[in-house]
Amino acid sequence: MIVPTHDSSELARQTADGSWTLAHAEHSEWYHSRAGALTEARHLYVVASGILGEFEQGNCVRVLDVGLGLGYNALATVDAWLQSGAKAHLQILSLENDEALFHALRSGSAPWQIGWNPFWIEALKGLRCESDGLWRGVIRGPGGGALDWHVILGDARSDASISLLQKSGPHDYVWQDPFSPKKNPGMWTADWFSAVALAVGCDGCLMTYSVARKVRDALEVSGWRVEKIPTTSHKKNWLRAFRLARVGDPT
Template sequence: MEVWPTGDGSLSLRHPVHGEGYHPAAGAAAQAERLYLRASGVHADPRPRVFELGFGLGVNFAVTLRHARRRGAFLDYRAVEAEPVPLEVLEAVLRPLDGALFERLAPRWGGSFELAGASFRLRLEVARMQDAVLGAGPVRAVYFDPFSPRANPDVWTPAVYRRMFGLLEPGGALVTYSVAGRVRRGLAAAGFAVERIPGWGGKRHWLRARRPA
């Protein structure tokens, strides 16, 4: 796996099987902040509770945690990842963003674990989404960040959308980079109020889907 710099200086890589980048070339950290952190409303949540589908290289988590620490908010973060990257790849990408965080993740990496600190709790489940337990209690935001519907069709399904709807508390939001018609229709059929929002970095639009309050 070859790590390469994105436009904002943060690092990413291309999946050797799916043939897709983990992040846009315009910026891995920038997408994490603009789409997942801000478009979801997590940046303004006094008690952020997040679920991420596709933990990947940990960039969304690192950016969200950095912002929560700056404003003194405790971050409760749950994630599912089917294929953890090799530890050396995680280190190459995550250490420049948050070296101390990488040092805490490294001894546990490769399997499911829970990690707690003064400012966060992270529960990472290594499983296919179809088999994931997800954990108890609702979340305020879902970062829906798997590979594309073309590369990873098993998670872009009505059954998964219904699970995400059930996981969100009323008024919570799911955000994702895909605006494909079948994704919008599938989320709407699951009960979400779906809207296209301005994108960035070569994407004209992103998607936000709210569970009605």
């Protein structure tokens, strides 16, 4: 089913797992594949990254969520943390340049939020503006850990965003999920991956859906080791990358 949204330039449709996604009018691209918006968030980012093991062991974890979008990757991460008992702190830093989309997400009544877990809506409504373009929400978990969720609004590649994301690191995981390299090329360059590498600890893990040669090359020249991994979806491979050691890393 496809329905028009609040913004007539965008359409919403239901994906195979029942979760909803949007079409971006300017890019003529859907935010998620038809195979399942929430399923991809869970399988590609949460499961294939190995973050579940960290939650099980009660480790503190920092996640850099590139392209908050409709919120699935961030919220699937929060779900997994809660299901593992939320024993230690989880920090998420989400980056998003579409302010209207962020406010629709926070409203809890956007077209893609039909049937959402009330806890997700509560977490989103709990985000408060800390300063211009910076939002934050804190939620105590049942096992003693807390979720500390920041959202930076604006171009992720701006000096201000890069300085904030590097200061809030080192991040352990990166969910690299902008639009495709064809439609959103600036978010897949060696410059961008170098900036992210500086915000990530040694062996930090970056997950993404694109295995394009250009993306792998850009990662490799900016300090990442890449590997293609099998998917659980219609696509053959996803990409996992690890930040290589560099001079200045703690020994």
